[in-house]
Amino acid sequence: MAKRHTELFAAWSWICDECGREQWVRGIQLESEHLPEEAQDLLEDASWWVMYPEMVVCDSCETKFYVKQGIDDDAEGWEEEI
Numbered sequence: 369m370a371k372r373h374t375e376l377f378a379a380w381s382w383i384c385d386e387c388g389r390e391q392w393v394r395g396i397q398l399e400s401e402h403l404p405e406e407a408q409d410l411l412e413d414a415s416w417w418v419m420y421p422e423m424v425v426c427d428s429c430e431t432k433f434y435v436k437q438g439i440d441d442d443a444e445g446w447e448e449e450i
């Protein structure tokens with residue numbers, strides 16, 4: 369049988385506070401050349417960067433949540449500059 373190939377996409381997972389189910393949302397992938405210099409310095413040799421969406425919606429109960437991400441306070445600012 370011939371080998372078949374596929375491409376993987378980076379995603380974020382989160383737990384819905386309303387129904388408790390695990391959810392997945394596809395990350396927003398950016399090539400490093402599209403980032404400001406400040407971000408490129410942090411990335412060093414990485415060729416792409418995955419950002420998270422501002423808002424997510426639960427697939428099960430349709431509750432909407434704003435994303436609060438403690439690990440990367442500057443990400444929102446980068447998104448606005450692009």
Ligand SMILES: [Zn+2]
Pocket residue numbers: 384385386387388389426427428429430431
């Ligand atoms: Zn839910």
